[in-house]
Amino acid sequence: MYIFAPVLQDNAFTLDIELHFAGNAGGWVELELPSRWANQERLYENIRDLRPLSAGTRLEDTAKPSIKIVRHIPNRPVQLRYRLVQNWKGELIQNTYLRPILQKDYFQMVGVNFLVHPVWDNDKPLTLQLEWASVPTGWTLADSFGRFAAVRSVQTSLRKLFESLFIGGDFRLLQRRIDSQPVEVAIRGRWPFSDDQFADLAIRILKTERQLFKDNDFPQYLISVIPTEDKPGSLAGTGLTNAFAAYLAPGTKLEADLKQLLAHEMLHAWNPQKFGRLAQPEESMYWFSEGFTDYYAREVLVRAGLMSFAEYTESVNRLLRDYFASPVRDAGNARIRKEFWSNTAMQKLPYLRGSLLALNWNAEILQSSRGRSSLDDVMRSLLAAARQQPGVLDSQRVSRAVEPFIGRDVMPDIGRFIESGTILKTRTDALGSCADLEPTEPKADGKQTLPQFHLRSAVSDCRR
Numbered sequence: 001m002y003i004f005a006p007v008l009q010d011n012a013f014t015l016d017i018e019l020h021f022a023g024n025a026g027g028w029v030e031l032e033l034p035s036r037w038a039n040q041e042r043l044y045e046n047i048r049d050l051r052p053l054s055a056g057t058r059l060e061d062t063a064k065p066s067i068k069i070v071r072h073i074p075n076r077p078v079q080l081r082y083r084l085v086q087n088w089k090g091e092l093i094q095n096t097y098l099r100p101i102l103q104k105d106y107f108q109m110v111g112v113n114f115l116v117h118p119v120w121d122n123d124k125p126l127t128l129q130l131e132w133a134s135v136p137t138g139w140t141l142a143d144s145f146g147r148f149a150a151v152r153s154v155q156t157s158l159r160k161l162f163e164s165l166f167i168g169g170d171f172r173l174l175q176r177r178i179d180s181q182p183v184e185v186a187i188r189g190r191w192p193f194s195d196d197q198f199a200d201l202a203i204r205i206l207k208t209e210r211q212l213f214k215d216n217d218f219p220q221y222l223i224s225v226i227p228t229e230d231k232p233g234s235l236a237g238t239g240l241t242n243a244f245a246a247y248l249a250p251g252t253k254l255e256a257d258l259k260q261l262l263a264h265e266m267l268h269a270w271n272p273q274k275f276g277r278l279a280q281p282e283e284s285m286y287w288f289s290e291g292f293t294d295y296y297a298r299e300v301l302v303r304a305g306l307m308s309f310a311e312y313t314e315s316v317n318r319l320l321r322d323y324f325a326s327p328v329r330d331a332g333n334a335r336i337r338k339e340f341w342s343n344t345a346m347q348k349l350p351y352l353r354g355s356l357l358a359l360n361w362n363a364e365i366l367q368s369s370r371g372r373s374s375l376d377d378v379m380r381s382l383l384a385a386a387r388q389q390p391g392v393l394d395s396q397r398v399s400r401a402v403e404p405f406i407g408r409d410v411m412p413d414i415g416r417f418i419e420s421g422t423i424l425k426t427r428t429d430a431l432g433s434c435a436d437l438e439p440t441e442p443k444a445d446g447k448q449t450l451p452q453f454h455l456r457s458a459v460s461d462c463r464r
């Protein structure tokens with residue numbers, strides 16, 4: 001159980017958090033403080049004054065600052081308290097907004113960056129009590145666990161809790177539905193678009209994605225939008241448990257980049273979240289979790305009527321240009337694992353490569369099944385497999401899902417194009433019969449020319 005008590009003092013906002021859990025028969029348990037998430041480290045620096053409340057309980061340090069030992073009376077309840085603070089000053093930019101944000105007007109946190117928890121099995125079902133001791137007047141609160149109430153009991157697991165979103169403050173909250181399933185949209189800041197325009201767009205994309213997976217099993221979903229102080233044009237987001245958080249620079253318009261971001265981030269609800277735990281180190285699976293998500297973000301926008309086929313073709317051409325111009329295009333997966341967080345070109349590579357492999361596999365499945373199956377069937381089969389037998393999402397699991405539809409083992413593809421970094425050639429029929437890949441031959445002067453798709457002028461009705 002967590003009890004949250006907001007403290008507004010001297011124009012600053014902090015959060016007192018009590019953690020209650022049942023002590024075990026052994027009389028001790030490891031306690032984990034937030035440590036690392038995405039590009040953030042030493043998240044435990046946001047945790048202050050951690051101390052026991054229950055009698056006979058004490059805390060011991062270990063060699064790791066993020067791990068403590070809790071000694072307690074066997075089989076008795078354990079109660080601890082800490083204060084969460086925002087430990088950074090300055091602008092809300094990419095380097096800061098993934099840490100806990102606690103400003104005088106609002107807060108935004110993700111489980112992994114602010115919750116202290118006993119070290120238990122991350123996947124074990126967990127019934128968790130969430131309580132707010134008080135709510136500042138006029139504040140809106142929302143989280144990954146459905147409509148807000150001051151006291152709630154939620155069904156989750158530690159893993160889902162780590163990825164859950166908590167927001168509060170001067171957000172404007174819109175309540176929508178997709179086929180009776182609630183979706184909350186929480187927005188703060190002023191934008192060139194209205195709140196309703198944003199919510200309409202997000203719902204349209206989300207609905208198309210749920211149709212793609214034939215899955216509307218989302219008892220709740222939360223979308224948050226906060227303005228950052230990044231330079232104009234910067235936008236980012238992160239897909240979380242039944243939620244997604246968008247970080248937009250002021251002046252962001254409801255245009256292609258934002259549509260792509262929404263489509264991409266909300267697809268993560270399936271890939272990888274519903275498909276299984278990403279094999280570790282997870283960077284080695286980004287070709288699938290990020291690359292295939294990138295491929296489907298485009299697909300979804302076309303299917304939702306938010307991108308024309310000409311725009312789609314241009315977007316694929318941009319992808320081809322980025323891939324062939326990448327200084328690390330032939331890097332193997334081992335190098336991606338090592339350099340992902342320190343090298344921008346390396347960070348982009350799994351997206352590009354995965355996206356191109358998805359295009360190829362989709363075209364091959366369409367061809368070998370004479371149009372009866374597509375990569376969509378692979379995605380639905382991965383979802384069905386994960387429901388039947390939850391587990392680790394690794395290359396073998398992906399390969400097993402692709403094989404029945406493509407009619408061959410694709411592990412050699414993964415070995416060549418992903419693990420070794422062999423240059424991936426795009427199939428000429430990757431965009432169907434509406435676009436040709438040109439040029440397919442090297443130029444006479446020996447210079448490398450970039451493959452690009454050209455729309456066939458005579459063809460109409462080129463929906464994917």
Ligand SMILES: [Zn+2]
Binds near residue numbers: 264
């Ligand atoms: Zn992503």
